[in-house]
Amino acid sequence: ENTRRVGMSEEGYLKGLEYRYGEQSVRDLGKAAVQFRKAAEKGRTDAQYELALMLYHGFGAQCNWEEAASWFIRAAEGGNIYAQGWLAFMHYYGRGGLEKNLEHARQLVDEHLAEWQELADNDDAGACARIGWCYATGLGVGQDDAKAMEWYQVAADEGNEWALVAVGHAFKVGKGVQQNADRSVEWYRRVAACGDVLAQQQLAACYAEGIGVPQDDREAFKWYQRAAKQGYCDAQYMVGMCYRDGRGVARNVDKAAKWLGRAAAQGDEAAQFTLATWYHHGDGVPKDIAKALELYRHAAQRGHSSAQYNLGVFIQMMPDADPKLKQEAVVWYRKAADQGHVGAMANLGTCYKGGVGVSEDVAQAVAWFERAAAEGNVLAQFNLGLCYRYGTGVAQDIDHAVQLYLQAAEQGHPPAQNNLGQCYEKGLGGLDMDAPLAVKWYKLAAEQGHVRAKYNLGICYKNGTGVTKNEAQAHQWLQEAASDGDTDAKAQLDTP
Numbered sequence: 318e319n320t321r322r323v324g325m326s327e328e329g330y331l332k333g334l335e336y337r338y339g340e341q342s343v344r345d346l347g348k349a350a351v352q353f354r355k356a357a358e359k360g361r362t363d364a365q366y367e368l369a370l371m372l373y374h375g376f377g378a379q380c381n382w383e384e385a386a387s388w389f390i391r392a393a394e395g396g397n398i399y400a401q402g403w404l405a406f407m408h409y410y411g412r413g414g415l416e417k418n419l420e421h422a423r424q425l426v427d428e429h430l431a432e433w434q435e436l437a438d439n440d441d442a443g444a445c446a447r448i449g450w451c452y453a454t455g456l457g458v459g460q461d462d463a464k465a466m467e468w469y470q471v472a473a474d475e476g477n478e479w480a481l482v483a484v485g486h487a488f489k490v491g492k493g494v495q496q497n498a499d500r501s502v503e504w505y506r507r508v509a510a511c512g513d514v515l516a517q518q519q520l521a522a523c524y525a526e527g528i529g530v531p532q533d534d535r536e537a538f539k540w541y542q543r544a545a546k547q548g549y550c551d552a553q554y555m556v557g558m559c560y561r562d563g564r565g566v567a568r569n570v571d572k573a574a575k576w577l578g579r580a581a582a583q584g585d586e587a588a589q590f591t592l593a594t595w596y597h598h599g600d601g602v603p604k605d606i607a608k609a610l611e612l613y614r615h616a617a618q619r620g621h622s623s624a625q626y627n628l629g630v631f632i633q634m635m636p637d638a639d640p641k642l643k644q645e646a647v648v649w650y651r652k653a654a655d656q657g658h659v660g661a662m663a664n665l666g667t668c669y670k671g672g673v674g675v676s677e678d679v680a681q682a683v684a685w686f687e688r689a690a691a692e693g694n695v696l697a698q699f700n701l702g703l704c705y706r707y708g709t710g711v712a713q714d715i716d717h718a719v720q721l722y723l724q725a726a727e728q729g730h731p732p733a734q735n736n737l738g739q740c741y742e743k744g745l746g747g748l749d750m751d752a753p754l755a756v757k758w759y760k761l762a763a764e765q766g767h768v769r770a771k772y773n774l775g776i777c778y779k780n781g782t783g784v785t786k787n788e789a790q791a792h793q794w795l796q797e798a799a800s801d802g803d804t805d806a807k808a809q810l811d812t813p
Contacts, residue, residue, distance in 0.1 A: 333356060350371045375514035375549055376511075376512055380547050430458070463494075465483075478508050485505040489528060518549060521536075550585040553580035586619040682704070731766070739755070771803070772805055774794045775798060
């Protein structure tokens with residue numbers, strides 16, 4: 318029985334090679350994929366590797382990175398050193414459902430680099446491509462874009478599809494070679510015509526951006542759609558966005574949601590996040606909070622920083638959320654903040670300041686507010702201003718507090734506008750007393766619904782502070798403030 322299985326796997330593998338790499342007259346990628354799968358399922362390691370390649374590139378089969386990863390793993394376990402290289406690559410970028418793990422990628426490279434180099438020295442295309450990638454990333458060797466390009470070029474000249482795309486990208490961005498958009502398009506077009514989804518995606522991007530070709534949204538959509546129909550999730554996402562925005566195709570929100578759904582189902586975090594926001598707000602799809610939360614979580618788990626931030630906000634805003642949920646919100650804020658998400662930094666500071674989901678730590682709060690404020694986040698600027706105003710976690714510095722209020726106020730933040738108005742009215746923080754400027758900032762905040770600013774503006778009109786005395790205006794603003802719950806405003810209205 319084992320002999321029979323080996324014989325059948327041999328036959329399937331050889332047929333696959335003929336259909337995949339044989340004379341043009343007999344080439345048939347679909348049949349090649351079928352034959353490789355038959356041999357792979359019978360345990361033939363090199364067939365498992367070839368099948369994984371076809372699934373990764375979308376050759377003769379639907380592009381499916383997760384299934385490709387599973388076959389690369391099986392081939393690697395059987396001793397296929399090319400598959401080991403692909404596993405290093407997929408772990409490096411976190412593709413195919415594999416955890417993004419630089420150390421594991423480095424370990425795989427260290428274990429097999431000598432074998433790849435020996436094969437590459439004998440012009441083995443797959444090994445040359447892998448050595449090029451090692452130089453591009455600096456794994457196992459010193460990072461060197463020029464050497465990466467040399468090895469990619471050798472592999473590309475032998476027809477290695479992955480290297481062809483890599484050479485095209487090098488010319489596009491000018492890494493290891495002088496930037497040349499025209500040559501970039503030439504390389505992409507060579508392999509895109511063979512059905513490579515990565516090249517089709519890159520060629521589409523060239524048309525979308527007018528790089529090396531005249532800008533043409535219709536042509537871009539055509540190439541995105543070709544790759545998308547082969548199952549490439551990145552292209553499915555782009556097709557969805559084209560339908561959403563009416564770029565290169567008539568706007569169609571239903572089709573946009575369909576294509577984004579396909580990409581999201583394959584684990585594309587950008588598609589998951591975009592769909593989550595649509596379901597969250599009912600934008601083009603029926604509002605579905607449960608679906609939005611599910612998609613935010615999927616994208617967050619795959620490392621999408623905005624999804625991590627939104628998920629944290631979602632959880633924190635849940636009514637009567639128990640302490641464990643508050644702690645989970647902090648976890649997601651931290652993950653997003655560690656990736657540079659400014660809003661998450663600001664919210665993390667708020668959590669530390671108030672002891673929400675984490676032990677109160679005003680020093681940590683100030684540190685996060687400082688980072689976010691430096692990036693222009695209005696919430697952080699305002700909260701940091703409060704810290705300096707009252708000496709919370711820092712030495713009191715009213716002058717600096719006023720500057721922070723001003724930064725946030727100029728971006729339209731109502732609480733900062735109100736506080737800045739108070740500073741002008743009282744002459745705080747090195748400011749000259751300036752009642753008209755105080756009224757200006759109170760009014761800007763009040764018109765956005767800030768309750769205390771309504772009260773302050775009403776008092777200014779009542780007393781003629783910085784503005785002509787006007788009982789009707791005073792009554793209007795005090796009434797609005799009282800209706801919003803301001804007890805001082807209610808007391809003013811009750812005073813004869």
